[in-house]
Amino acid sequence: MKSREIRLTRHFTGPVLLEYFETVEVDLPDPAEGEIQVKNAWLSVDPYMRGRMIGLKTYVDPFRVGEAMEGGAVGQVVKSNADGFAEGDWVMSMYGWREGWAASAEGVTKIDASLLPPEAYLGIAGMPGMTAYIGLKKMIGLKEGETLWMSAGAGAVGTAGIQFAKAMGAKVIATAGGADKTAFCTELGADAVVDYKAVDDLGAAVREAAKPLGGIDAYYENVGGDHLQAALDSLKDHGRMAVCGMIARYNDSEPLPGPTNLTQIVAKKLTLKGFIVSDHFDIYSDFVADLSSWMMAGKVKTRDTVFEGIEKTPDAFMGLFTGANIGKMLVKL
C-alpha cells in the first residue's frame, strides 16, 4: 500500500508558510509482529501543534524535521499482526498526517464507530472535548449557577466548553469572531455572545453582556493578547481562569508584551491555572461518563470544518490561525 505523508521541512517562528511542509509518497510495509497497517480516514490539525514546530522543548518534544507530522488520526485496520486488532476495526492513533501507516499497535486506541461518527473521536469525544472538560472541571471547578466566559467559543475546544458548561448548569458568555461564529455559539446554548471583531473595547462589551448574568466568575483562556487583558479586567473577585492556550500568540515572530493589568491578579485575588490534557487522564472515565449522558440527553451538538485530501492538511492547519474553522478543523481523506 502506498501512502502520502506530510513532512516538516524546517523549524520556524512567525507565520506558518506552505513551504515548511512537503508531501512525500512512501510504501507501507506489511505489519511486523505487534504491528497493524491502517488506512486513515480523518486527520486532526490542532493549535498545540504550532508549539512543536518551533524546535524548542516545551511540554512535548519538537516535531522532527524530515519526518511525518505527528498528530491525531482515525482510520481502519487493513492488515493486523497484533492481538486485539482485526481488519476493519476503527482506530485512533497519534501517527499523524499520513494516508496510512504500518506500525506498532501500542498506544493505538480502538474506537466505536457505531456510537459516534469516527471523526468525533478527534473532536468532542477526543482531545479537544477532554481539554474543555478538564478546564471546566479541574482547573476552574465550575459550579452550577456560575457564569463562564468561553473564549474562541466557536473553536473545537470552545464549542465543547460552551455545551459542557451549560450541561453543568452554568451560564455562558462566548466570544468569537464574525457573525457566523457568534450565531453558532448561540445555537450551542451560550446565554450571551460577543463578536470580538465588532467591538472596540472587548472588556467593556463582555462586562456589559455579563451584567444580566451576574458578572463573570470564570474565564476559559484560548486566545491571549487583548482577550487576556479583557478577562483580567472583567473577572469578579476570586475569579478563576483555566489557561488552555493563547492562539493569538503562537505565530509571533518575536515575543510580544503581555497585558498591562496583571496587578489585577492581586487586586481581585484571581487564580490562573495552566494545564495540558495529557496530565489529566485520571478523569478520562468521568469525561466519557458525562459526555455519554449529555449526548443521550441531546445536549451536545458538533460541527466540523473539513478540508479534503492529504495535500490540504497544511492549509487546514494554517486556517486555525486565521479563524477559518467553525467547530473542529479536520482533514478528510
Place this chain on the structure above:
Amino acid sequence: MKSREIRLTRHFTGPVLLEYFETVEVDLPDPAEGEIQVKNAWLSVDPYMRGRMIGLKTYVDPFRVGEAMEGGAVGQVVKSNADGFAEGDWVMSMYGWREGWAASAEGVTKIDASLLPPEAYLGIAGMPGMTAYIGLKKMIGLKEGETLWMSAGAGAVGTAGIQFAKAMGAKVIATAGGADKTAFCTELGADAVVDYKAVDDLGAAVREAAKPLGGIDAYYENVGGDHLQAALDSLKDHGRMAVCGMIARYNDSEPLPGPTNLTQIVAKKLTLKGFIVSDHFDIYSDFVADLSSWMMAGKVKTRDTVFEGIEKTPDAFMGLFTGANIGKMLVKL
C-alpha cells in the same frame, strides 16, 4: 492631648511626592463611651497603601482626601472608656498615621508587649508575617524539600517568607537589590541569593543559583516586571506562584506591558494565585502557633528600618519604592 497626623492631599498615579501629604495638629477629645485614647509608639508604612492613594476602588476603598492616612499602628492606652482596655495597655489599631487617637475600641487588638517588642506586631507577627505565611501555606502549599524563590527577600514579607520557608523544611533562593540586602537574606538562612541589580539576566542567574537546589518549584511574587518574566521562565513544570504584590508597578504613571512569556503558564502548567491577607484570617491561629514555635526554636530573626518622628512618615513610605528598607519599614514616634 494634641496629636499631629498625616493627611492625604489628593489622589494620584505615578511617583509618590511629598506634596501629596500634609501634617496637621488636632486636639484629641476625651474618649466617649466605648472609646479609648491611645498614644501611638510605632506606625507602619506598607506597599499596599499605594493602591489606596489612586482613588479607584480596588480590594479596599481608597483613602479619603483631607483625612488622616489609615494603616497599622501600635501604642499605649492613655485613657479608657471601653470594657477590656486599661491605661498602659499596648494595642494595635488601623487608625494610621497619627501620634495619637481617641476613637472606638472596636477592631482594636490588645497585644502582648512582654512576648515580643510591640513593633513586631506590625511586622513578622503582624500583617507582613501573616501575608508571607498565607502565601507559602495556602497559595503555594510549600512542601518540605521543595525550592522556593522569594522575591524582595529583604523586605518585610520577604524576610518573614525566607525564614518561614526554611522552618517548613524548604530550600530558598532569595533575590534582593544590593550587597547589604543579599547579605541579610543569607543571614536569614537563604540557601542561595541573587542580587538582581548586579546581573544582566535575572532569570538565567536565578536558574543557575537554583541548579544545586534542584530547580525552582515555587515563586513568591512581590515585585512584578522583570521578576515576573524571569519567574515564568524559571519555574519547573507544575510550578506554583503566590502573587502577593508587584511593587515595581505601583508608581507607574500609566500601565506598562506585562511579560512577553505568559504562554509559559500553559507550556509549564503553572498555577498563579493572587491573594489578600484579609481573606485568610481562617488560618490566623495556625500562624500564631507556628510562629510561636519557630520563635521559641530561635528560627526567626527580625530587622527593621526605622524613621523617627511623625513628620518623616511620608519619607518612610516613599522609601518602600526605592528599596530604602531592610526588613520592615517603620516610623518610631
